[in-house]
Amino acid sequence: MAILGIGFDLVTVSEFEEQLSRPGTAMKSSFRPGERRYCESKSTDPARHYAVRWAAKEAVIKAWAASRFARPPAVGDNAYVQIEVVNDAWGRPSIKLHDEAAEFLPGAIIHLSLTHDGDMAGAMVVIEEPDIVVPLGN
Template sequence: MSPAVRGVGVDTVELGAFAASLGEPGTRFATAFSATERRQCRERAEARGVGRGAATARADGPDARTSSSSDRSDPLARHLAARWAVKEAVVKAWSSALYGSPPPIAPDLLVWSEIETVCDAWGRPAIRLGGEVARQVAATVGEGARWHVSLSHDGDAAVAFVVLEGQGSG
C-alpha cells in the first residue's frame, strides 16, 4: 500500500485569552508542553526581546506564574499558543483518521506533552509523539504514520494545520 492522507486538522488560538490562561495558577497549560517545547519557545522569545526571567516564569513547569501574560505581543505566549494549536490539530487529524471508531485514549486521559512540536536548526516545525499517544497512533494508523505541520501567528491569533499520512486509503 502506498501512503495516503488519513486525516487533517486545523486549530486557531486567540492569543490574548491563551496568554491570560497561561498565567493562571493551576492551568492545564503548565504541564501541556514538553521541556523541549518550553526551551525552544523560550529561546525564540528571548531572540525577539523577552527577558530571560519573564520567559522562564511562563514556560517552565507547573508553578509558572506571570502578571503580564495577557500582553498579546508577548513572544513567548505567541510561540506557545502556536504549539497548543498544533496539539489540537494533531488530535483532530488523528480523530478524522479514526472516523466511526471510539477514541483509543479518553480525552481526559490524554497527556498533551506527548504531542510535541519540535523545530530543526532553521526553525522548521515537525511533530514528535511519545508515550501512550505514540503507541496508540501506531496501533490505529500504523507504524509509518507521518505528520506534516504548518503553524503561524499573526495579529491576535495563532493557527496550525496538520496532515496525517499513513498506510491505507483512509
C-alpha cells in the same frame, strides 16, 4: 500514501496568554520540556509560541480523531503531552509523538504548518499512513 486525517486549529494569543498566567494553572504541563525551553527562550513574546504549539497539538488531535471516525478514541484524555512540536536546526517545525500516541500511529507521516499573525496563531496538520512495501514473489 493514504491520508488518515486532516486537522486545523486557531488560537487567540492574548486569551491563551491569560490562561498561562492564571495562578495555579497547569497549562504549561501540557507542553514537553523541550517545548517549554523553546517558548521561554523567545523573550519578546513566549505566549505566541506556546499558543501556536497548542494549535498544533489540537490540529493533530483533530486529524487523529478523523482517522478514528466511528471507532472509540485510542488515547486517554491528556494527549497534549504526548504530542510535541520540535524544530530542526533551521527552525522548521515538525511533530514528534510519544507514548501511546507513538504506538497508535507508528510510522505515520505528519505534515505540519504553523502561522501566527497579530493576535492569532494557527496550525494545519495532515496525517498520512506510510507506504507499505509488499515484496514481489518469484
